[in-house]
Amino acid sequence: MNPIFLIGYMGSGKSTVGRLLAKHLRLQFIDLDAWIENRYRKSIHDLFAEYGETGFREIEHKNLIEISEFQDVVVATGGGAACYHQNMEWMNAHGFTIYLSASVDMLVDRLKTGKSKRPLISQKSTAEMERFIRESLLQREPYYRQALLLIKSTSEAPEKLAEHIAEEILRFESRS
Numbered sequence: 001m002n003p004i005f006l007i008g009y010m011g012s013g014k015s016t017v018g019r020l021l022a023k024h025l026r027l028q029f030i031d032l033d034a035w036i037e038n039r040y041r042k043s044i045h046d047l048f049a050e051y052g053e054t055g056f057r058e059i060e061h062k063n064l065i066e067i068s069e070f071q072d073v074v075v076a077t078g079g080g081a082a083c084y085h086q087n088m089e090w091m092n093a094h095g096f097t098i099y100l101s102a103s104v105d106m107l108v109d110r111l112k113t114g115k116s117k118r119p120l121i122s123q124k125s126t127a128e129m130e131r132f133i134r135e136s137l138l139q140r141e142p143y144y145r146q147a148l149l150l151i152k153s154t155s156e157a158p159e160k161l162a163e164h165i166a167e168e169i170l171r172f173e174s175r176s
């Protein structure tokens with residue numbers, strides 16, 4: 001089976017829910033950010049500092065393409081991965097894409113505590129972060145919305161959401 005790619009904004013829950021979805025479907029789990037950190041032996045933060053966002057996007061693209069060769073995996077992509085280097089087209093051609101969407105309020109709430117690991121927001125106050133999320137989500141949504149399946153991240157616990165996604169995948173496949 002080709003990879004299942006989870007895409008969506010930072011904080012939408014791709015890493016958290018992706019791991020549970022893989023377990024539920026008895027597939028391997030790969031987190032693209034963690035994969036890159038292991039490979040380069042540097043944090044995402046340090047990679048941004050060393051190569052800039054442009055350099056990071058090239059690294060991200062190269063590693064996404066490599067991972068796409070794998071079979072029977074759930075891949076949690078980074079929040080921006082879908083939006084650069086025609087990665088969305090690539091993922092749609094090589095696997096099953098799922099957009100995990102979340103409201104701005106939910107994202108702000110979740111990201112308040114996890115800012116330090118995310119260089120695009122690490123230096124921002126909560127108000128600045130909210131404005132940034134609102135604006136960049138608008139720019140990113142046209143990419144995210146090219147996914148085959150849209151799943152809304154509600155206040156459901158991650159385990160329940162993973163089960164719900166697994167059911168939606170089955171439903172989608174029985175239709176096509």
Ligand SMILES: Nc1ncnc2c1ncn2[C@@H]1O[C@H](COP(=O)(O)OP(=O)(O)OP(=O)(O)O)[C@@H](O)[C@H]1O
Nearest residue numbers: 009010011012013014015016078079110156157158
């Ligand atoms: N369904 C959920 N219910 C409650 N909290 C959640 C849920 N999903 C994720 N979270 C919490 O939100 C935060 C961000 O989640 P996570 O790291 O999985 O997001 P992400 O989409 O992988 O972000 P990034 O694009 O930056 O990698 C974490 O603290 C996680 O525990």
Ligand SMILES: O=C(O)C1=C[C@@H](O)[C@@H](O)[C@H](O)C1
Nearest residue numbers: 010033044078079080118119
């Ligand atoms: O939304 C983004 O652009 C990012 C999200 C994270 O997953 C990391 O890939 C990095 O912090 C950039």
Ligand SMILES: [Mg+2]
Nearest residue numbers: 014015033076
């Ligand atoms: Mg993640």
